[in-house]
Amino acid sequence: MNLNSITKQIILLFVIVSLVSCDKDFNEIGTDIVGGDNNHYLGDKTTEYTVQAYNQKLGPVATNNLPINPLGIFSNPAFGTTTANFVTQLEIASASLNRTFNNVDPTLYQTLPIVDSVILNIPYFSKLKETTTNEDGEILKTYRLDSIYGESGSKFRLSIHESNYFLRNLDPETQFTEQQSFYNDNQSVENNITPGRLNNAPLVNTEYIKNADGRENEAFYFNKKEQITKTKNDDNEDVLARSVPSMRLHLDNNFFLNKIINAPSGQLVNNDVFKNYFRGLYFKVESLGNSNSLAMMNFAGGTVTVYYREDSKVTDAQGVVTFNKVDKSFVMNLTGNTISLQSNSNENADYITATNSTTEATSLYLKGGQGSMAVIDLFGPDTDGNGIADELEEIRTRGWLINEANLIFNIDKVKMGNAQTVEPNRIFLYDLNNKTVLVDYIFDQTTFPGYSKQNKYVHGGYILDENNKHLSQAKNDDGVITKKGTKYKIRITDHIKNLIRKDSTNVRLGLVVTETITNVGFTKLKTPIGIIDKIPTMSALNPLGTVLYGSHSSVADDKRLKLEIYYTKPD
Template structure:
């Protein structure tokens, strides 16, 4: 998610972030810096090599946030994101006597911000996490899911958690109901849009339409009443006894997305806060819980919680496919293609043995060390730019020490925390992304002065810098002697990517990936 205030702030900081890159580099200790940032420090440009690696299909079940829609990135290609989720009864084992359904609707809120209220009390909102053309339409179909989403893997032998992958849509597509449940007006299915409008549900009293409920912007769909009458209200009581039984009986909903023409829009609905509300009329119960002859209005709520999977259907561009298939793990690539979802990452080696020996010999005190990545602005001219990248220990699948000790935070916008460690997009004067700088001072210092292992690093885009858990790769790959079996979850949940200049010698010096070390020497 982005914020205009932080965009302005990051632009202002860009000058400071990248000012130190405009010097000539010479031998160790010969370049003395006397600027406002690195007063009287020495600077050394160390060896760094980086190359592309495709992730392939990624584990995509029970993600903290999910995508829905179509996005056609001019660099990477088209992604169609669909979703399946279990349902859970808000209150299990309801007493049903002669229930007759009145209405049933689904509501999933979007990420939105309140803007204003007019004189009639109508609220205005702006949407966040909506990408592409916000006015674009998609074909949205909601079906009953008939494929059981397991919690544990029966084939693991040790009750390990079940893993489902981003390319396994056929599991659900081939095991779904045939009835489209959102079968109302076209705006709720064949011409669906992610609207920023406030939602009002009405009822009629004495011939007058009145507001029954008001919702913040979200997906609001009336669902097929006959289906839910049969599936829920007419269900055998044992099927609604508890949510374990219910998950087997009603296996959830499948949100299928199809593109309309060349229209594209993708959102990150807050599925974890979604619910289905079933309004019905039934016999009133007396104080002993027995039905009477009177009737009353009642409600059953189904929460969109339980196991879920986000599916990604990717149609990659030829340029992206070629770059990934022709990576140069020896000399490093000219361009680094970093894409979230089922996409790509960069594998990075820092410090040659010659660098390490030289810095140790000089007994330097490392004051600051940064990896600086420049955006290929021509390649990214018409593409959405990720706000942040995440650098991590590829071998041990964990954050770097610099990340762990960075306690900077932002309570209003938590995703902008850890800003000393960095990785935030800095902007050029034209308002487009200039590059990313990641501070790895302690990581480099531990290699030089504490004899820590110089592990390979991974670079990915991140949807949330605070999420450091990992998702499995369906097909692991090898980077040198390191077998890569996982990728950060925060990359899986990010729908976009960026193209960065790499470390290959063919890249112009002023654009090339750099590892610059600022240090002082003992007297």
Template sequence: MYNSSFFTKVILICTVVFFCSCDKDYNSIGSDLIGGNHFDFDVYNSEVVAYNQKIDAVQSNNQTVSPFGIYENSDFGTTTANFATQVSLAVANPTLGVNPQVESVVLTIPYFIDNTQTVTDAEGKRTYVLDSIYGNAEGKMKLSVFRSGYYLRFLGPIDNFAGTQNYFTDQNSLFSTATVGARLNDSADATQNDAFFFDKAGFVVPAVANVSAAVYTAPEMRLTLNKTVFQSAIIDAVASGKLISNDVFTEYFKGLYFQVEKSGSSPTNMAMMDFSKGVITITYKDGVDTARDELKTMALNLIGQKVSLLQQSDTKPAYAAATSSGNINTVVGDSKLYVKGGEGSMSVVKLFEKGDLAAIKTKGWLINEANLIFHVDKTSLTTTVNPQPQRLYLYDLTNNRPLVDYSDGTTASSKAGKTIYGGSLTKGTDEGYYYKFRITNHIRNLINKDSTNVKLGLVVTEDILNISNANLKTATTITKVPKASVMNPLGTILYGGTSGVADKNKLKLEIYYTKPN
């Protein structure tokens, strides 16, 4: 018992001495770190060269979202967006009855709505707010939907039909000169054709007592089409085998062409639309039992090859001059950067053009954060009415791929994703607006890993999660652009990094770093 107690006390004393010794060392080391001040925190501003780059005709087939309508922008000009698409059978080789007769044909394409602003009153009536509508809220247009006579191929003849066939924004004439017959949306209701507008009112089928509840449908393009044409072109074509498969059908029917024009002196606007959600519903009597007069439906989907067709007009002189190749300064940069989607323009950005990268590499800096901030030049905007792009996309232009910082761990939606990487329109403290990109890892790689100092590209984007590319019809100093930039028609004017720009607005690379003393 004595020996056990003795050894226990010895062990306890040793343990206390050991921990006291450790605690003493810890405090000594900690005091050196905190009180020694071996590091300084600072910020370095590196000059940036950025200049304009015009984007002409660009690949625009099979976009997930497409602009449609007429958008008049007082800073850039007018964009008219038409659309062509194939049509497919929901059910191939249908059995329609003995003598089917068309009763009605209705085309529906849903609009994008802001679900967060949908209001339902006590009676169940819903009030909607449309999303992604640009231009005058009261805008109206002449809308014509034609049967297309131009066949949209999936495979191209250039490489002996081994590769995908591309279509481009400037090919509207291929479809406008190949329409079949008169327009299909020939209703007496002018809001379906000559005075069409994007109606924010939804649709409701009233409740029937003890039978059914009310059915609500969100806002959509809803057009009544000519039933005689569909009787002949669709229903009667079953007997000749034109609907036996979708391959046969798409080569026969070819598709639809959507055309917009000015409607008198009415203002205009443009909507972002997903045409692949479109459906043509043909309601017909099957003719099997005339006494019962039973109605049936057949569906055609707007699925297959499709192309967004953009026409630019009334280009504003300042924009035309700034993006003219003879006026672009690739050495010192441009003072105003015009960034516009579609057939528009982008900015080319070059970092460390003054040779300061080599000097930074010798200083042993620890890079904490690096930001590239583009300020909106509101003094060059002709009006505050024109909406600014909600999102820009900065990428590796040399290799046409995202920067390393793009993989920031966040996803979310197509408009709100990649929040750490940035690029969202942000309001500053001085009532100005800016777009900020955090490119910390890109700068670290340039300094610490001798990565290639590539050119960067800045574009408008409709979908920050879409990083695929679209080919230019005619290659210039660039050969392709991000596909999501072709989808969005908006534009903005930014300050460049030239000496004439005020320091608070100048484009600069801000590097926050820690340096050893």
């Protein structure tokens, strides 16, 4: 190994150690010292500085073409009830594109095509928990669902409708130069659906279907069991097929016979034509009185498969014609344009009052979707009017070596009540002025292969217990958090260093809940509020909320929002 290679490896190791270190006693000697060896520093110290925080209600937000989408009903006593519906276009799979059926030519069939079944299938986010073998030698798999919120097994009414609302790609108001935005309060979708439910077909093989009334609509729930389907092989023997837990619904045969098999000429030729002809599916949820279950869904991984039989004409050498029924399938993917349609009801009075106030907050209400966020100012007021907060001016004169800086957000357990078990796993802090991440986010390169929601570990934002341990793994078999958190901590060391040593602008900060920190895109508000015209996309799709103690002087000191700075003082 040559010297150059060794040097590169040493540099790489040094960078990794620098990035992942989060010990508050770690002194970054040499990075902030001016004047080299002539400087002398005393031991580590900690000081708390002024933070001013405010609530902001957001209103409707653009929720089209999100990477994942909520579906269901979720109740949170601190906020109210969120109902999440969904609409999606369908696209013909490449193998089925421009399909022709033998019903167009009477010489090709003896009897018309028959639709045997239509299956909607959308896999849930799940993890394999255990694999066992029963007495018959069958391998059985037990799963745990991920990203399911509310009460395990809670049921609601689920209706699938044909949507007649066209989801165009581009916005005519921008001369078709920008993507069309659709907002989560869009009522035009539900006003343009076909009334009859498509998931209204009686089930077969009910021994493998777990819904209580033998149907898949009036008592739907997110089932964690593996999917087991039964078919017949060529010898008329039962064959069981097993797959991961999923939403598996039987849709109306006659509807798809007419819509697909009997489609007018040219409507299946390509997906641009098809999406205007069959404009999509609308997933509507309704409470059964006490429904409280919501899942994050990857609808784009779903399919609608039409299983049908049609005649195959065979002419033998003697010219004798026979017709044999052949099994075929026509596959549509749940891709194309989508909208997450979220509405709030029974909103908590304290939540409404707090988020419509412009005063410094005693409690911070963070809620995803059509929810609320916090706006944060560091270092207090600027009394001399020079554009720099007084505390920041003072710190800049002291020559401190900044070792670490954190914002500490304590959870208001009284206001959260029983909703504590469904706290957001993570919150996200960003530059509100410029709609971008903080420098600490950029510098933190920590990753967790296979579980990206834990990336940026040093920057933080996780829910923590009283011992500063994060709770992302403290879940039961249904994926519900079982241990209550007490706070969130976000490390902003490099942001503070830049403010002190590099005279960076002390921008306002935005704080939101997030589904995952790895996606830092932004989505539009329907009605901008000052500089807030966009919010992080991962907050727009997250249904959860949390109540944190604010910065107002009336909040007890041990609960109040804090900016902690660990520093080394010059001698």
